[in-house]
Amino acid sequence: MPAPCYLCGEESTIDGLCASCYNKEHLLVQVESPLAIVTCKKCGSVKVPGGWRTIDFSEAHGDDVVNKQIEIGLDLSLKRFFGDVAITFEEENRLDRVSHIIVTAKGRSHESLAPHTENHPVEVRFSYETCTTCSMMSGGYYEAILQIRADSRPLSESEEEEIVAIVEELTIAEYGKDNRAFVSGSSRVKFGIDFWVGSEHLTKRIADELQSRFLAERKENYKLTGQEKGGKDKFRITVLVRLPHFRVGDFITVEGNACQVMAMGKGGLTCYDLIDNSRFTVTVKSAKWRTIEFLKPASARREYMVVSRGYGKPAQIMDSETYVMAEIEDSRLSPNIEAGSQIGVLVLDDETVLPLPYENSAAE
Numbered sequence: 412m413p414a415p416c417y418l419c420g421e422e423s424t425i426d427g428l429c430a431s432c433y434n435k436e437h438l439l440v441q442v443e444s445p446l447a448i449v450t451c452k453k454c455g456s457v458k459v460p461g462g463w464r465t466i467d468f469s470e471a472h473g474d475d476v477v478n479k480q481i482e483i484g485l486d487l488s489l490k491r492f493f494g495d496v497a498i499t500f501e502e503e504n505r506l507d508r509v510s511h512i513i514v515t516a517k518g519r520s521h522e523s524l525a526p527h528t529e530n531h532p533v534e535v536r537f538s539y540e541t542c543t544t545c546s547m548m549s550g551g552y553y554e555a556i557l558q559i560r561a562d563s564r565p566l567s568e569s570e571e572e573e574i575v576a577i578v579e580e581l582t583i584a585e586y587g588k589d590n591r592a593f594v595s596g597s598s599r600v601k602f603g604i605d606f607w608v609g610s611e612h613l614t615k616r617i618a619d620e621l622q623s624r625f626l627a628e629r630k631e632n633y634k635l636t637g638q639e640k641g642g643k644d645k646f647r648i649t650v651l652v653r654l655p656h657f658r659v660g661d662f663i664t665v666e667g668n669a670c671q672v673m674a675m676g677k678g679g680l681t682c683y684d685l686i687d688n689s690r691f692t693v694t695v696k697s698a699k700w701r702t703i704e705f706l707k708p709a710s711a712r713r714e715y716m717v718v719s720r721g722y723g724k725p726a727q728i729m730d731s732e733t734y735v736m737a738e739i740e741d742s743r744l745s746p747n748i749e750a751g752s753q754i755g756v757l758v759l760d761d762e763t764v765l766p767l768p769y770e771n772s773a774a775e
């Protein structure tokens with residue numbers, strides 16, 4: 412017969428106490444109240460020792476932001492006395508900068524006891540500051556200038572759109588990992604775009620991506636801008652990314668052979684050889700890459716109609732706009748192209764009319 416609990420007189424189960432009194436004497440967690448949480452007025456980040464913790468906006472919207480902030484605050488201040496304790500909380504009410512929550516802990520205070528829940532009312536007091544990132548950003552801080560240009564031509568609208576999307580995507584991806592992952596300014600200049608980027612690391616990541624996506628050239632230039640407090644030299648980096656002159660759909664020569672650019676990206680160029688109708692890939696690091704020369708823009712493509720095809724005779728084709736006739740070797744046309752079909756061609760000169768790939772997805 413166990414002795415009665417020395418606190419309440421019920422049957423004791425452990426250390427002379429009943430389960431309920433044992434649990435009261437051995438709390439699962441301790442939470443301070445009031446709990447002070449400092450958040451950034453602009454981005455919602457929460458001040459933590461040594462910096463700020465960002466909110467993941469891909470999972471938090473509206474009221475969730477406050478819940479995420481409370482979560483971070485609890486994470487910092489809540490003391491757990493046992494392992495494997497699940498913490499949840501519910502907001503009872505909120506008034507301006509004060510929120511009343513009930514924190515619920517669920518777990519075991521002793522391995523021989525069943526899990527139980529414990530409720531702790533907590534008053535959360537919010538105050539606001541501007542986080543380091545937001546103040547640097549609004550102050551126009553930047554570590555690097557990223558300049559994007561194209562080789563002897565302006566950037567096209569679609570290239571600009573794609574570049575801006577890549578910059579945004581990578582900036583968002585670094586959010587929370589790098590507190591200088593922001594773009595504090597950008598400007599469209601005559602032949603391209605400049606971005607002022609808070610972090611050199613982010614700048615290089617963006618440059619890597621643009622380089623691979625557009626097979627661009629890249630130059631980095633460090634400029635001495637002054638000295639840090641300790642006398643160390645301070646540099647600012649400018650990264651120039653220069654897109655090639657040609658784009659998808661344009662005509663180039665590779666080792667002297669006329670080709671159409673079908674696709675580019677991931678460090679390589681897919682070409683269609685207009686003479687032998689083969690497809691091949693040129694990587695930026697290959698010897699072939701250095702033989703590339705620009706031939707004609709994508710707009711040089713012309714539509715022709717096949718007028719007649721005869722066995723062993725050249726096919727007769729006609730420019731659909733000017734009605735000028737031309738001949739091409741019949742073997743150069745796919746057998747399923749009948750008289751009356753439209754084909755795309757590149758007229759190199761009076762002698763050389765080259766049919767273009769049939770599913771010409773490359774032409775814009």
Ligand SMILES: [Zn+2]
Pocket residue numbers: 416417418419420421428429430431432433
């Ligand atoms: Zn008791």
Ligand SMILES: [Zn+2]
Pocket residue numbers: 451452453454455456541542543544545546
């Ligand atoms: Zn902020």
